[in-house]
Amino acid sequence: DAGITQSPRHKVTETGTPVTLRCHQTENHRYMYWYRQDPGHGLRLIHYSYGVKDTDKGEVSDGYSVSRSKTEDFLLTLESATSSQTSVYFCAISDRQSGYNEQFFGPGTRLTVL
């Protein structure tokens, strides 16, 4: 999990509460991503960022928002958590220096919405 931390690592919350997950990198990589991982679905992209204040939606963005005010931090917010958002959330980074989208992943955040 070189240079990527996620916080919190575990969280239990109740339906309807706001939740913010944080991804922090020390690699100075330009691109950052948020995925969720669920059985039978694999990794699905929620949102990604291609620079400070530049973000775009992934395939499962409904109910999520993101912000990136600094190169090193990418925040994922669940405005009003629902039980369907119970999942493991992974942050990833890439820099395209290799010429392809080689992504490095953080350790994950396990979120339970009751």
Added chain:
Amino acid sequence: QKEVEQDPGPLSVPEGAIVSLNCTYSNSAFQYFMWYRQYSRKGPELLMYTYSSGNKEDGRFTAQVDKSSKYISLFIRDSQPSDSATYLCAMSGTGFQKLVFGTGTRLLVSP
């Protein structure tokens, strides 16, 4: 139909066996093919990548791409219990393209 299909397993083999893990895909624009290994309760880590067709070898691991069949494989020789993990294939097109992941195959190597 999913863009990338991968058998979820589990695939159980004895130590020392040759393991073959596979993915099929439908998008002919995919050019970059990657394999990630994910241990339980950890993040995925990049194991190997290949560009376009052909083989690539790294120690006990060989990645193979057959674009004509839209089929990629990861072979593990002399498998070890430490290879027990979930293996995810991922692929993308040229330029900056989002990665599309398979659902992962769980591998169990018994001593």
